[in-house]
Amino acid sequence: MPCYFAIIGARDNPIYEAEFTSQQLNSFPPELKELNPFILHASLDIIEDLQWQVNPQSINSGGGSGGFLRSRHSNNNGNCYLGKIDHFYGLAITGYLSYGNMKFVMIHSSNGNGSTPAQVEDGSVKNFYQEVHELFVKTLMNPFYKLNDPITSPVFDSKVRTLARRYLLK
Amino acid sequence: MAIQTILVINKSGGLVYQRDFIKTGAKLSSNEYLILAGTLQGVVAIASQVTPKALQISAKTGSKTANEPSQLIPYVGSLGAPAQNLSDMGSFMGQDFFNESFPSWNQSGLKHVTTDQLSMFLYQTLTGLKFVAISTQSTTNAMAVSIAENLLRKAYCLYADYVMKNPFHDPEMPIKCELFDTHLAELVGQL
Amino acid sequence: MLTEAWNFPKSFTFLLLKLQRASAKHNNTNLVLYRMSHKIINPSTSVAPANAAGSTGYDYTIGPQQTLPNTSAQSVASTLAGTRSVYHESLHPGAHGSHVSVAAYAFLFQEMVSQARNASKTVSEIELRLHRHGYHIGLRLLELLKFRSSVTPGSGRSFFHKAGGPAAATAGDAASGAGNASGAVGASGASSLGNAQDESLASNITTMKRRDLRLLEVLQFVHGPVWRYLFDRASDDLVKSSERENEYMIIDNTPSITRFISSTNVQCDFFVCGIIEGVLDLASFPCTVTAHSVPEDKFNRRVVFVIRFDQEVLEREALRF
Numbered sequence: 001m002p003c004y005f006a007i008i009g010a011r012d013n014p015i016y017e018a019e020f021t022s023q024q025l026n027s028f029p030p031e032l033k034e035l036n037p038f039i040l041h042a043s044l045d046i047i048e049d050l051q052w053q054v055n056p057q058s059i060n061s062g063g064g065s066g067g068f069l070r071s072r073h074s075n076n077n078g079n080c081y082l083g084k085i086d087h088f089y090g091l092a093i094t095g096y097l098s099y100g101n102m103k104f105v106m107i108h109s110s111n112g113n114g115s116t117p118a119q120v121e122d123g124s125v126k127n128f129y130q131e132v133h134e135l136f137v138k139t140l141m142n143p144f145y146k147l148n149d150p151i152t153s154p155v156f157d158s159k160v161r162t163l164a165r166r167y168l169l170k
Numbered sequence: 171m172a173i174q175t176i177l178v179i180n181k182s183g184g185l186v187y188q189r190d191f192i193k194t195g196a197k198l199s200s201n202e203y204l205i206l207a208g209t210l211q212g213v214v215a216i217a218s219q220v221t222p223k224a225l226q227i228s229a230k231t232g233s234k235t236a237n238e239p240s241q242l243i244p245y246v247g248s249l250g251a252p253a254q255n256l257s258d259m260g261s262f263m264g265q266d267f268f269n270e271s272f273p274s275w276n277q278s279g280l281k282h283v284t285t286d287q288l289s290m291f292l293y294q295t296l297t298g299l300k301f302v303a304i305s306t307q308s309t310t311n312a313m314a315v316s317i318a319e320n321l322l323r324k325a326y327c328l329y330a331d332y333v334m335k336n337p338f339h340d341p342e343m344p345i346k347c348e349l350f351d352t353h354l355a356e357l358v359g360q361l
Numbered sequence: 362m363l364t365e366a367w368n369f370p371k372s373f374t375f376l377l378l379k380l381q382r383a384s385a386k387h388n389n390t391n392l393v394l395y396r397m398s399h400k401i402i403n404p405s406t407s408v409a410p411a412n413a414a415g416s417t418g419y420d421y422t423i424g425p426q427q428t429l430p431n432t433s434a435q436s437v438a439s440t441l442a443g444t445r446s447v448y449h450e451s452l453h454p455g456a457h458g459s460h461v462s463v464a465a466y467a468f469l470f471q472e473m474v475s476q477a478r479n480a481s482k483t484v485s486e487i488e489l490r491l492h493r494h495g496y497h498i499g500l501r502l503l504e505l506l507k508f509r510s511s512v513t514p515g516s517g518r519s520f521f522h523k524a525g526g527p528a529a530a531t532a533g534d535a536a537s538g539a540g541n542a543s544g545a546v547g548a549s550g551a552s553s554l555g556n557a558q559d560e561s562l563a564s565n566i567t568t569m570k571r572r573d574l575r576l577l578e579v580l581q582f583v584h585g586p587v588w589r590y591l592f593d594r595a596s597d598d599l600v601k602s603s604e605r606e607n608e609y610m611i612i613d614n615t616p617s618i619t620r621f622i623s624s625t626n627v628q629c630d631f632f633v634c635g636i637i638e639g640v641l642d643l644a645s646f647p648c649t650v651t652a653h654s655v656p657e658d659k660f661n662r663r664v665v666f667v668i669r670f671d672q673e674v675l676e677r678e679a680l681r682f
Contacts, residue, residue: 009553010643026652038499051645052677052681054574054682063599069421075459078568078569078570078571079574080569080570080571080572081569092377097510098504098523099503099504099507099570099572099643100503100504100643100644101572101643101644101645113499129377130563130564130566130569131563133562133563133569134508134562135448136504137452137454137504138506138510139446139447139448140445140501140505141447141452141501141505142447147497147500147643153448154444155446155448159448260463260620260621261462261463261464261621326495331467331621332623334468335464335467335471335622336621336622336623337471337472337475337629338474338478338622338623338627344625348621348623348624349621349623350623
């Protein structure tokens, strides 16, 4: 399933973004493509709310369908991976916060033509986020990289895409 | 052996550090110390000219082949090692600043001057810096010389830590470092 | 579908807010404003570059275009063969040796201070410069130390075998030890890129360390792990001020970095202040940190780092917990 991934900095500025698609699977329809950044940014306020929740993943999980359809897998007590935080016409949005409160956000689209809501596989998505987090920490280790600047390294890009192929596009 | 004064002379013969450890007794004025430093520098230069060439060469080849015990100054005890606070050895690890014999870097051969009243010991570094200790006893004992050599080498270690690593010290200028003062006094006091 | 999207009021109001906030602060890297600002930041997409060739700016029939070359891992590896980027280094604590010579560090710090001294006119300016140097270290330390502490000890062992020939095999072992097959595939793929150090630590992490939400948690983090990483021991004390609500103090009896510096009117410990402030700032606990020399009978170089949190931190604390 196609995904749209972005890292949002502390000043709500995007510092990296990528679209993950593959030949055999549908990509985002061209007319929706340009909406992705908007949809993604709309979920930032939810992330900022969850940022200061003690157990962001377990909130509303017992409350049935009310509120946002968040994932119910709160089997661990980590608070970096926020799980599914928002949905938008069949698109699922997941979020992750690094220790420096960099926001990692991703839009998951469904496999089909948009009739079925997108399913999020928590385990592999979480692994993907953790791996990207590691790459981000490595980026920070570069003394010439300034926090909140866009990441322009082609190595970073290719590594993120490799990770996406491994964890997301299955 | 009581140390009366320790001097540090830079490579151009200027006195950069002078400190008395015995308060009583005759004192030289600061100007006289400056003259003393200049004179010592001159004497050292003359001594290196006077030293027979053959000796210099044999000293050089001797240091190259190394390990000849006569060329090395033996390490003397845990001389002046801080007894109680072992942690504060600056950037040096272990019980003492060093604990093996070391070769002398003295190029001129002038190691000590003995008079009836006092003796003076000289330690030269590779960079031309000279540490001078003036003792109140007159001694020609080889043991005393190597003790003084050890002491001054430790003073050089302190210099490396508390003077060279102080960003507020300008090289070749008079040393005004509180920490160097206190540590040197500690070192001499434990003698 | 397009019109439906625009009728969605929640996202729209959020968006406007975001637009205002983002544009006010950081105009040139704002993707949402690409129609308005002059500098265009396009996302990296999978559209073949040929389709987009020749056009500059935004084309609605194509959608966003890529700025980063969308090249496969193999071609990047081949073009960058021989060069080692920061992404090829391991984050493992053992990767670069855990200790630095005190002397080397002291000389570096000495040069930093003299450089700051030459560039500034007043004492407070020197301190400010040192503070700024430390700040950027603090930012990086927070992410690095937290990430490292998430890794369960004992994993990443293949690093220690990397000198041997079958590096790929050990890398594969470590990944499959974490119990997922896809990790093993990835690890062997990574090592085929050329080196065993490529292995990622993240695949060994089962649970990430929690982000610090409470004030005391983050102060404990500075007091413990940060101090241990920098100075090989925890700081001597962590005290809350009795006078002011927003004031905390970290006390160091024997500050390591200024141990060779005789006391002057310049407080060189402002470098450490910067590190503390960087860590706390990035963790969203904005504050100002100052260093004060407060000698005590046994420790004449004792330094107290006073941390004053901004009012918003206390308000949030009261609101949330």
